[in-house]
Amino acid sequence: MMRVLALAAACLAASCAPGEASPPPPVDAADYLVQMVCVDANGRPLPADPVACPGSRRKLQVGEPLPYHKVDFTEGQISDSYPIADVNGISRGVQTYFYVSDLSTNPLFPNMVHFNPENGGYNILGADRENVYFRGTFDQGGGWQPWWTGDCRAAGWLLFPSGQQAFTPGAKPSPTQNAATCRGQINAVASTVEWSHDPQHRYESGKVLDTLRVAHFAPGHASAEFNYFTREYGVTRWEAWRQGTGETSEVVRLQCPTGPHDLTLHGKPFYMADCHDWSVIMPLATPWDPDGRSPVDARAPTWPVDPLYTGANRLRNGYLPSLPDGECSASPWTMSRDLRLTWLDVPPWSGNGNCTAVISAPSESGLAALSQDFTARAGDTRLSFGSLLWAPGGTGQAAIALAELDADGREIASSVIRVNLTARPQMFTGQLRLSGRATSLRYKIVPLTPQTGVAVTGSFVSV
CATH class of the missing domain: 2.60.120.260 (Galactose-binding domain-like)
Incomplete structure (x- = not known):
């Protein structure tokens, strides 16, 4: 399913030198789903860029507050990738997206990161023995779009294989058609997914990171959507592409200035229709707890995740x-x-x-x-x-x-x-x-x- 996320953007200086330290060879594709954190001698997370601490970093743990945000290149949008617990053992994480400008828009969450369903959303990241996938999404265009099969098995929007196959270029169909109630259907179409491994991909921040790139194509290659995954940051970049040449807007060129803004894909010309690159970090004086509650009404969660992804x-x-x-x-x-x-x-x-x-x-x-x-x-x-x-x-x-x-x-x-x-x-x-x-x-x-x-x-x- 092609999801055009109409999102604005912004630019903070990175806190470490670009491309610092080469990572060890990739082992598990599922390691590219959630963020890493630098840790002190006692294993406690630090508000620092995990790219800058290759010898003292680990994955963020379930329920652990985030000590930094990932922000896009022009200082407006935040997208974090954190792990979640799942009674089914399938969901692995959540990729959020929300605006810095939303921090003070809800009286229930004064100057706090919070879920604003009218101006933000999330993806649910999952993995089983065979595939890594988005189990579903929430955005302003379609609301909740959970992707399960009719017998309640997870079968989301495929990204790449779970094992070593992810590091060899490949492709397969990625059908998405059943809602999480296991009864109705969502308005989705079958897509084709292609994946590739780039151990030296350069991002807008100048950082060079080991990357898994995923391309989804609508039927007939009418449009495309790219997602980039790194071990340090999880979901690190997103692009939307449409057929045509030279039509990339000035806003998109500011958001992702290095481009390319035109590509030939499957013999057809494409232009970049949208892009967000979340490879810049924003250290936090007070870590963000995505499982937290409103200080005004504790019955309102900071970032509620549809429980249909993590239970029945x-x-x-x-x-x-x-x-x-x-x-x-x-x-x-x-x-x-x-x-x-x-x-x-x-x-x-x-x-x-x-x-x-x-x-x-x-x-x-x-x-x-x-x-x-x-x-x-x-x-x-x-x-x-x-x-x-x-x-x-x-x-x-x-x-x-x-x-x-x-x-x-x-x-x-x-x-x-x-x-x-x-x-x-x-x-x-x-x-x-x-x-x-x-x-x-x-x-x-x-x-x-x-x-x-x-x-x-x-x-x-x-x-």
């Missing part, structure tokens, strides 16, 4: 997918009799086979709810839950609850979070420690401000 959603149709004829349906969710429901047709929230419900209540009773019951599983001791919510009308309040039910449908325990909503979509999450006495569970979204709509984009319950 206990809810059916957590994304409220549209039917084959394009109509939206809340089933198998249940609506209270006095709940009002409409559908919001606003991209990217209602694209790729997903629908966005707007629910409202006539009064402050707190009884009108969109809910779904599901069966408890043996061995569960704690469940996480959450929804991405906002108020299209401006502000409002809502409650999210996960409750344990006995055989007669009575609540025996619950976890309820009450949240303040704005016009900015935000993920809110909670946890429930299970009593072990429930026969079923119920997830509820309750609008609390009378006559005010609550937009529901996606919900999950997972271990």
Whole structure:
């Protein structure tokens, strides 16, 4: 799938000399997915460029705060690649992209790095025994675009083989067609992926780094997208190419000045339509914790990653997918009799086979709810839950609850979070420690401000 990320850019001076120290021969292609860090004598990460410390560096660890950002050449966009835990053992990392200018735009995250779904996004990086791939993406053009097979196996946008084959030029088809609900399909087309190894690739910062380059071509080679991976930085550069000659804009030429800006690919002329090169680092006085929480409301994660990539959603149709004829349906969710429901047709929230419900209540009773019951599983001791919510009308309040039910449908325990909503979509999450006495569970979204709509984009319950 060809993803044109309309993103602006900017330039910070690198903190080390270009091309410093030659890396050891490549061993594992999966080592090119997430960033490295310099460490002190006690193994603690330092706010320094890993290119400058070849003898005292390692991969960033799961849950470890980042001591520096990767920024693009013109000082506007940040893209970090950090590792994540995965109960399935497949997802390896997240590649973020967001703007420096967004650091102070959300009152929930004052002067903090945070996920802004209207002006940023991420890719999920995965690897199995055979391939390395993007398991899915979030961007402003298409919202969530998870790539799983119909039987819930990961089969994302292929990048390169997992083993030594990645360092020998090759190509293969890269189909992407099923959504992470394992039921619906996303609007994606099959592409062809080609990979190659360049041990001496020069970036806009002047650094020369051992690189795996990946090229995806749309059918008929109508367009192309390149991704560059390094051991030091993970995803280090991205380019979009379109057929034509001499049409690269001045903005793109500023973002990636060394080019080339015109290429011949498969016998056809192409021009560079967009480019970001994140090979410059920005050391941080206070490390960024991508798993952190808002200091204003701890129920709002700093950088929420769709849990469907790292576990299994206990809810059916957590994304409220549209039917084959394009109509939206809340089933198998249940609506209270006095709940009002409409559908919001606003991209990217209602694209790729997903629908966005707007629910409202006539009064402050707190009884009108969109809910779904599901069966408890043996061995569960704690469940996480959450929804991405906002108020299209401006502000409002809502409650999210996960409750344990006995055989007669009575609540025996619950976890309820009450949240303040704005016009900015935000993920809110909670946890429930299970009593072990429930026969079923119920997830509820309750609008609390009378006559005010609550937009529901996606919900999950997972271990």
